[in-house]
Amino acid sequence: MIELEGVRKIFNEGRSxxxxxxxxxxxxxxxGAVTLFTGPSGSGKTTLLTLIGCLARPSEGRIRLDGRxxxxxxxxxLTELRRTTFGFIFQRFNLIHGLSVLENVILPAAPLxxxxxxxxxxxxxxxxxxxxxxKADSPVAWLSGGEAQxxxxxxxxxxxxxxxxxxxxxxxxxxxxAGEFLQIIADLRAEGQTVLISSHDPLVVRAxxxxxxxxxxxxxxxxxx
Amino acid sequence: xxxxxxxxxxxxxxxxxxxDHAVRAMGxxxxxxxxxxxxxxxxxxxLASVMLFAHALRHEARLLLRDAPELVVQRLEGGRHAxxxxxxxxxxxxxxxxxxxxxxxxxxxxxxxxxANYTLMTPHDDPPPPGRMIIGAGIxxxxxxxxxxxxSLKGGDGKSHALTVHGTFSSASELISxxxxxxxxxxLRPLLSIPEGWYTDLALTVAQPREVAxxxxxxxxxxxxxxxxxxAELLRTYHALFDWREGILxxxxxxxLLAFVILVWDKASGLGAEERREIGILKAxxxxxxxxxxxxxxxxxxxxxxxxxxxxxLAYLHIxxxxxxxxxxxxxxxxxxxxxxxxxxxxxxxxxxxxFFFTVFPFIAAMVIPAWKAAVTDPDAVMR
Ligand SMILES: Nc1ncnc2c1ncn2[C@@H]1O[C@H](COP(=O)(O)OP(=O)(O)O)[C@@H](O)[C@H]1O
Ligand SMILES: [Mg+2]
Numbered sequence: 001m002i003e004l005e006g007v008r009k010i011f012n013e014g015r016s017x018x019x020x021x022x023x024x025x026x027x028x029x030x031x032g033a034v035t036l037f038t039g040p041s042g043s044g045k046t047t048l049l050t051l052i053g054c055l056a057r058p059s060e061g062r063i064r065l066d067g068r069x070x071x072x073x074x075x076x077x078l079t080e081l082r083r084t085t086f087g088f089i090f091q092r093f094n095l096i097h098g099l100s101v102l103e104n105v106i107l108p109a110a111p112l113x114x115x116x117x118x119x120x121x122x123x124x125x126x127x128x129x130x131x132x133x134x135k136a137d138s139p140v141a142w143l144s145g146g147e148a149q150x151x152x153x154x155x156x157x158x159x160x161x162x163x164x165x166x167x168x169x170x171x172x173x174x175x176x177x178a179g180e181f182l183q184i185i186a187d188l189r190a191e192g193q194t195v196l197i198s199s200h201d202p203l204v205v206r207a208x209x210x211x212x213x214x215x216x217x218x219x220x221x222x223x224x225x
Numbered sequence: 226x227x228x229x230x231x232x233x234x235x236x237x238x239x240x241x242x243x244x245d246h247a248v249r250a251m252g253x254x255x256x257x258x259x260x261x262x263x264x265x266x267x268x269x270x271x272l273a274s275v276m277l278f279a280h281a282l283r284h285e286a287r288l289l290l291r292d293a294p295e296l297v298v299q300r301l302e303g304g305r306h307a308x309x310x311x312x313x314x315x316x317x318x319x320x321x322x323x324x325x326x327x328x329x330x331x332x333x334x335x336x337x338x339x340x341a342n343y344t345l346m347t348p349h350d351d352p353p354p355p356g357r358m359i360i361g362a363g364i365x366x367x368x369x370x371x372x373x374x375x376x377s378l379k380g381g382d383g384k385s386h387a388l389t390v391h392g393t394f395s396s397a398s399e400l401i402s403x404x405x406x407x408x409x410x411x412x413l414r415p416l417l418s419i420p421e422g423w424y425t426d427l428a429l430t431v432a433q434p435r436e437v438a439x440x441x442x443x444x445x446x447x448x449x450x451x452x453x454x455x456x457a458e459l460l461r462t463y464h465a466l467f468d469w470r471e472g473i474l475x476x477x478x479x480x481x482l483l484a485f486v487i488l489v490w491d492k493a494s495g496l497g498a499e500e501r502r503e504i505g506i507l508k509a510x511x512x513x514x515x516x517x518x519x520x521x522x523x524x525x526x527x528x529x530x531x532x533x534x535x536x537x538x539l540a541y542l543h544i545x546x547x548x549x550x551x552x553x554x555x556x557x558x559x560x561x562x563x564x565x566x567x568x569x570x571x572x573x574x575x576x577x578x579x580x581f582f583f584t585v586f587p588f589i590a591a592m593v594i595p596a597w598k599a600a601v602t603d604p605d606a607v608m609r
Contacts, residue, residue, distance in 0.1 A: 056605035079513050083511025084511070097253070108510040111512055115233065
């Protein structure tokens, strides 16, 4: 359960160009569900995901994770949460060039101190599941858009996060690949995975796997299913 | 975690993972890293060369003077070095505190073929038999001489004197013996035109080391044209000479070094956009700032330690195996030592440590500090 209470995010705070990208959000997100944030470009979807995913702190308000306040925690604990609780699929994937698919996937596990073979074994299982086994040793620069996204997804899943966060996951995919992505999300959902997606792609908004749609505009919730 | 399989501790597993990533990161920026490594190695090489060379020379000088007599008396005539006779020797015997007086026979010989000055000398004890000579390794090398070979020297009498090589030196100090030729009195006198009963100078032993200065004073009273030379003074002169030369060299080098240091610092600390992005990604997927730094630290350690090691070994080879071609002329410089020679290896632990601290640590700092700056900022930029 993720709870937001009066959350605001103000960029350039205190300056003349101060701007509230998130402007007072109260929201409770159930575990084990797929929640979609939608709304026009610039409405604050990405910003909201960075706040929930502990990549940044809100300027005001509180975020609680299973009842535990996280918004005020020191950086060390936020990093710990990003490592263990959240898995990110960034809009631009953010794979590290010059590394292979497998090397990218095991990266979040490096600080855990788990024997390498063990990490590689679980990485290969995930890659198998995402139909990437053949690409395990390919440099990520050679991947197609769909493959790059599935690599990013494998990396997001390697530490078995409780919450998977995907920002505009279908922005670079054609309809067939977008369908495949939604199928994978449906499979994860069936295993009880909590998923947060931001998207203004109608294909995603209308997907049956999405249980709840939260519509944003100008940093505020305008509609919440 | 670390439940099954490996016996390695999680700490080692983590470091292994960081090293693994560091090595791959270096591989990705190969050209940059190789350039940096080369400049750094050159830096260590130059510094270590000067330090090793100066240290070995200083040690040589100590050896050279260890066996030197406490007091040497020379004679001046018209302001120039002149020979001493047996009568001079007798007049000094009466001075209280003087132990033994050993008359010495030696002089310089210019060899036009190798265009070098050699030192000819008749040792007081155990000289080679007449017609034979013992030569320094430098001369043997330059003139291609081996035991049994005949070597001709042109004497002050205008005649050629052919001497057979009786042996070569295996002295602790090549600096002393490199250009030295030992021969019998009967060969040396005609070569250097020293008449019978005359000597180059006199070596005095003084019973009480504290009285050396007093004895020197009395020598001057008895023999006003004498020039007493104290070992302690020589030692000071040598040290001053070495320090001065090392100082000049380091001053000259420091300009070059400064340029290198700036280059190394710049290259090491210049965090490219790609690297900045990568640090952001690592932070975003849950690497702690300290873990990013550990990875950078390994990168810096691998680079700087290997460069230090290679630079130092190259400097060692340069000074002690190759005859220090880059520094020789600068530091040695005194004329009698013309023949090329190799210094015996001599390494000072404190010097190594000093060099290590002043090269490896700034380098690692140069790599880690910018990474640290990039790592402490919020990682939300990776979402954009
Ligand atoms: N770092 C930033 N500094 C200033 N303004 C920002 C920053 N990041 C986002 N914004 C602004 O916040 C608003 C919301 O952005 P974003 O969350 O990316 O919207 P969305 O993902 O819905 O398109 C936009 O107007 C954007 O320009
Ligand atoms: Mg966005």
